[in-house]
Amino acid sequence: MNRILKSRTFKTTVIAAAVVGVAGVAQARDQIRIVGSSTVYPFASYVTEEFGATTEYPTPVIESTGSGGGLRLFCNGVGEGTPDITNASRRIKTSELERCEENGVTDVTEVKIGSDGIVFAQSSDNEEMDLTLEQLFLAVAAKVPVDGELVDNPYTNWSQIDDSLPDREISIYGPPSTSGTRDAFEELAMEVPSEEMEAYGGEGYTEVRSDGVYIDAGENDNLIVQRLTEDTNAFGIFGYSFLEENSDTLIGSQIEGVAPEPEAISAGDYPVARSLFFYVKNQHAEDVPPLYDYVDMFVSEAMIGKGGYLSDIGLIPLPEAERETTRQNVADRASLQVSDL
Numbered sequence: 001m002n003r004i005l006k007s008r009t010f011k012t013t014v015i016a017a018a019v020v021g022v023a024g025v026a027q028a029r030d031q032i033r034i035v036g037s038s039t040v041y042p043f044a045s046y047v048t049e050e051f052g053a054t055t056e057y058p059t060p061v062i063e064s065t066g067s068g069g070g071l072r073l074f075c076n077g078v079g080e081g082t083p084d085i086t087n088a089s090r091r092i093k094t095s096e097l098e099r100c101e102e103n104g105v106t107d108v109t110e111v112k113i114g115s116d117g118i119v120f121a122q123s124s125d126n127e128e129m130d131l132t133l134e135q136l137f138l139a140v141a142a143k144v145p146v147d148g149e150l151v152d153n154p155y156t157n158w159s160q161i162d163d164s165l166p167d168r169e170i171s172i173y174g175p176p177s178t179s180g181t182r183d184a185f186e187e188l189a190m191e192v193p194s195e196e197m198e199a200y201g202g203e204g205y206t207e208v209r210s211d212g213v214y215i216d217a218g219e220n221d222n223l224i225v226q227r228l229t230e231d232t233n234a235f236g237i238f239g240y241s242f243l244e245e246n247s248d249t250l251i252g253s254q255i256e257g258v259a260p261e262p263e264a265i266s267a268g269d270y271p272v273a274r275s276l277f278f279y280v281k282n283q284h285a286e287d288v289p290p291l292y293d294y295v296d297m298f299v300s301e302a303m304i305g306k307g308g309y310l311s312d313i314g315l316i317p318l319p320e321a322e323r324e325t326t327r328q329n330v331a332d333r334a335s336l337q338v339s340d341l
Helices: 003-009 041-054 067-074 094-102 133-140 180-194 221-230 240-245 262-267 291-298 309-313 320-332
Strands: 033-036 085-088 108-123 143-146 149-152 172-174 214-216 235-239 250-252 273-281
Touching: 033 041, 033 067, 041 291, 041 309, 067 085, 067 094, 067 180, 067 273, 085 291, 108 180, 108 221, 108 240, 108 262, 108 291, 108 320, 133 172, 133 180, 172 221, 180 235, 180 273, 221 235, 221 240, 221 250, 235 240, 240 250, 240 309, 273 291, 291 320
Parallel strands: 033 085, 172 214, 172 235
Antiparallel strands: 085 273, 108 235, 108 250, 108 273, 143 149
8 A cells, every 4th residue: 555545554653842840750641642753753653653543541642853953852851841752764873872971861762663664766757777886876975076186066967977877857856855765765775885086085975966966855754756757757765664665656766786675674684774663761661650561562573573563564674683782772661872882
């Protein structure tokens, strides 16, 4: 089923402003509040619906804010007006965890739920593309080497980058700078190849072009999917699960000769693969009784295991040993430290 339609089956509610409890302490409530990554959102939404349907507690409230936006809200402090959980399509940054601690959020458990590949997809009306990381980098970077000098990116057509590529305009819909998908794309598809290019002096370069070739399509990956069905010459950057859900209309590009398929992503053979997480504010656990019941359901084998419900909608399961480590961290309420990052 197309994810655009499927997502309408989820009960989603934008978090409204709430009254902060006295001295920043969370007031007792039964409804969990979740923010964060648009990539993790479909998986979390599935769990929230199951949780609401099978327990005595109300369906958690969930908002897709992007990884960076979610972590900002999460780290604002402890209290009724702050979320209990934030989803992230990348690991929390040292600076973000330090900000959490500065604002009194001093007990956070990191939960790794699975893997995901960042796909470079297009309409299935086109022939499949096979790109190197360098070719992809040259399509999206703000400055590129020409005759040994870094200049504003002059490439407007794929064949200008390499004559083996189609004679076709470069047009790319992608996530904004607040997105975890964007962070991971910059690290894996830009920093890695640019470090090998002499013109960048061995330093990774991650500035995305802003001349209209790369189009900031917002935090909602469904909108990128929709645009690709309308603009069949364009490409889109988003998580594998959105490709899997729309495989009747979209195809993913091979990167370095490897197709974005679950086995390749899980094994680390696909070059643009990353881990998915959520973070739990343990200081809310006492005043939000269902918090860890929800977390336990999410990390259960029925959800994140091989053949689990979430794999049916595109989550790439972690190896068994890593799944067990995730569950042990949850059981121990392991508190993430800056030194762990």
